[in-house]
Amino acid sequence: xxxxxxxxxxxxxxxxxxxxxxxxxxxxxxxxxxxxxxxxxxxxxxxxxxxxxxxxxxxxxxxxxxxxxxxxxxxxxxxxxxxxxxxxxxxxxxxxxxxxxxxxxxxxxxxxxxxxxxxxxxxxxxxxxxxxxxxxxxxxxxxxxxxxxxxxxxxxxxxxxxxxxxxxxxxxxxxxxxxxxxxxxxxxxxxxxxxxxxxxxxxxxxxxxxxxxxxxxxxxxxxxxxxxxxxxxxxxxxxxxxxxxxxxxxxxxxxxxxxxxxxxxxxxxxxxxxxxxxxxxxxxxxxxxxxxxxxxxxxxxxxxxxxxxxxxxxxxxxxxxxxxxxxxxxxxxxxxxxxxxxxxxxxxxxxxxxxxxx
Numbered sequence: 001x002x003x004x005x006x007x008x009x010x011x012x013x014x015x016x017x018x019x020x021x022x023x024x025x026x027x028x029x030x031x032x033x034x035x036x037x038x039x040x041x042x043x044x045x046x047x048x049x050x051x052x053x054x055x056x057x058x059x060x061x062x063x064x065x066x067x068x069x070x071x072x073x074x075x076x077x078x079x080x081x082x083x084x085x086x087x088x089x090x091x092x093x094x095x096x097x098x099x100x101x102x103x104x105x106x107x108x109x110x111x112x113x114x115x116x117x118x119x120x121x122x123x124x125x126x127x128x129x130x131x132x133x134x135x136x137x138x139x140x141x142x143x144x145x146x147x148x149x150x151x152x153x154x155x156x157x158x159x160x161x162x163x164x165x166x167x168x169x170x171x172x173x174x175x176x177x178x179x180x181x182x183x184x185x186x187x188x189x190x191x192x193x194x195x196x197x198x199x200x201x202x203x204x205x206x207x208x209x210x211x212x213x214x215x216x217x218x219x220x221x222x223x224x225x226x227x228x229x230x231x232x233x234x235x236x237x238x239x240x241x242x243x244x245x246x247x248x249x250x251x252x253x254x255x256x257x258x259x260x261x262x263x264x265x266x267x268x269x270x271x272x273x274x275x276x277x278x279x280x281x282x283x284x285x286x287x288x289x290x291x292x293x294x295x296x297x298x299x300x301x302x303x304x305x306x307x308x309x310x311x312x313x314x315x316x317x318x319x320x321x322x323x324x325x326x327x328x329x330x331x332x333x334x335x336x337x338x339x340x341x342x343x344x345x346x347x348x349x350x351x352x353x354x355x356x357x358x
Contacts, residue, residue: 001035002145003034003144004035005037005138007038007039007041007081008023008038008039009044010055013210014210016209016210017188018211020252021149022148025147026147027072031075037076037077037311038076039137040079041081043133045058047127048123063300066078079307079311080304080307083308084315086316086318087133087136087140090136091133091136094135098135098158106155109127113128131158135158139159139162139174139177140314143177145179146177146179148180148181150187173322188245189245191209191224206221207226209222211283211286212287219276222275223276228240233262233267249278250278253275253279254278
């Protein structure tokens with residue numbers, strides 16, 4: 001059965017972009033068609049300056065919203081990254097396979113580092129190495145598919161490169177995953193800056209619709225969205241990015257097509273009004289379910305506890321195999337089990353590719 005892994009980083013309140021671009025797909029499709037794991041990747045939130053209490057609060061909120069969006073713990077595994085030690089264990093091993101050049105070529109690192117240097121500051125080492133931790137998140141579970149926004153596709157390519165390189169050097173250990181990117185709604189843009197993604201870490205609130213925004217707040221933000229010069233409603237992402245963003249949001253909320261929807265409207269005002277109402281209706285059931293779950297925090301905690309146990313059981317055999325393959329001596333209590341699992345044939349480390357992908 002296909003295995004899917006994806007996650008959300010608790011660096012800010014989850015947005016409409018997170019929901020339309022990922023969470024709704026996870027609930028409606030992925031958890032039903034595949035063995036799916038969805039993770040709150042809280043270790044990734046430590047790569048920048050942060051308030052520890054806020055990270056904990058946002059982690060709990062993210063877990064609650066994942067469940068409110070329709071994820072069913074009977075169908076998928078929902079857990080917190082730091083609750084499963086195998087992520088950190090595997091990350092260091094993969095750092096011993098990755099290169100400095102690969103890390104410094106990552107677009108997000110280059111952009112964030114450049115911004116900090118322009119301010120006279122510096123970035124944390126973990127910002128440079130976190131793509132390796134992301135690779136560990138994926139490879140520990142033998143994931144076949146990784147649903148991501150197009151801004152994360154480069155990190156999945158790095159994951160593939162590290163998996164193939166490890167398999168070539170030390171014997172087949174990891175499944176080589178592939179990125180899957182939804183079409184419409186894959187990258188919802190900021191309503192005030194339509195050339196920038198609607199990111200949860202961004203402080204520009206007027207351009208971001210948060211999943212827990214009240215309906216009137218949603219309407220106000222959409223009605224004030226930046227559009228473009230001209231009066232005709234056309235779908236042109238290159239020359240009319242503000243208008244294209246509204247059309248794509250409306251299409252994602254209603255199941256329509258942006259190009260076809262552009263022919264329905266004669267004014268920006270009418271388009272904004274319908275888009276605002278569509279967003280309010282899409283968020284309504286999520287907000288209602290979130291309220292119910294907040295009234296029963298013990299349920300969410302139980303889901304995360306059970307999810308971590310399942311995730312740990314899935315990840316540990318692969319991580320143990322990677323430790324053995326790269327040359328680490330098993331603990332005495334694990335030696336017999338490791339020898340049995342690996343067959344102890346002596347071929348690990350031969351440099352032979354046993355398999356490039358599952």
